[in-house]
Amino acid sequence: MTTDTKNLNTESEILNAAKRIFQLKGMDGARMQEIADEANINKSLLHYYYRSKQLLFEAVFKSAFSLLAPQLNSVLNDDSPLFDKIRNFTNNYISFVVKHPYLPNFIIQELNKNPEFVKNLLAERHFPNIEKFSSQVDEQIAEGVIKPIKPTQLLINIIALNLFPFMAAPLLKGLLKVDDTTYRQLMEDRKTEVADFIINAIKL
């Protein structure tokens, strides 16, 4: 194994371990030792590769956001008709979150603690842009296909209906008194039901 390979392996092992721990416990709750254990490496290597906990955290956060952003973009910048877009997004997004259950919560939580992070994200090349979505909604209203609704409100609703059930899973499981298997099935059903709900709400 070459030195370069070791480099890449160790560095990405650290990043992957850090993702798991940070997303589970947050910046404040995570421990460098815990990340080292998760990556099966020595704690001082974390500092060798990423200098500080803060910088390691920022690497994780950026990586997490750049995984979520394309998901949002798929609703926003896509040429398909509005209803198809809503169906595809709901279906794809829920599949995505089932694979990364802690990711949306992590991003939203850390953005709440550091709202100034948003400024950095806005500058990123692939930050989602809502203009296309907005004009598409406005066109469909003008054409009499859907009821009048502010595109921003519709977008908030779409994101809320898809994200929230995963972020609030423990609370909702308790409230609905269902076990993990039943809850997973509810989420599976939402892949189509959420899109139906939204389309029924707006179609004329």
Next chain:
Amino acid sequence: MTTDTKNLNTESEILNAAKRIFQLKGMDGARMQEIADEANINKSLLHYYYRSKQLLFEAVFKSAFSLLAPQLNSVLNDDSPLFDKIRNFTNNYISFVVKHPYLPNFIIQELNKNPEFVKNLLAERHFPNIEKFSSQVDEQIAEGVIKPIKPTQLLINIIALNLFPFMAAPLLKGLLKVDDTTYRQLMEDRKTEVADFIINAIKL
């Protein structure tokens, strides 16, 4: 001022300060010194009244949940017709969260870190019960007033549409590129628009 009065004042000052700090920074991010400063008292008094950070946190968490629970109950256990219930809940709930903007996030976040807390909450006297809501939805479906929908899914949707925009405020502000004033106005508009959205989605 009697000793008793001082007791009550100090103890409740601590609890109020702890609410503000814990809800803002979470269990891990909060510092006992910070809470003491916020309450304008000596740090060791925190331990005198609440023994440990953990116990103080639990007092705050219980108090926060017992503020949120009645809000949820108002959708669930109320005799008004379903559509009125949805309108009232949306209107009241958004007003409530405007006053306590960090509360839902705090509860959901800490429940995610400690899912076993839910067990304790379930045992509480005033834990929300969904049975009345469920049978009401099923009746309305049977009477042909609304489209078929699982009551659990409808409840998830109602809560999601009302809670999420506050939990994800920093992300949504960035995504929609709006300032605080505009965002507050969007939330104000949602007091009626969310109810319309939900009712349109389900009514036949």
Next chain:
DNA sequence: GTCTATAGCCAGATAGAC
């Protein structure tokens, strides 16, 4: 690049005077 050992700091908690 990877390890051990440790510096240096900070937070929660307690002892004890008043």
Next chain:
DNA sequence: GTCTATCTGGCTATAGAC
């Protein structure tokens, strides 16, 4: 009940050997 002073442990970070 409230204060000051201090203990104790744990955590980030670094120094330095290999």
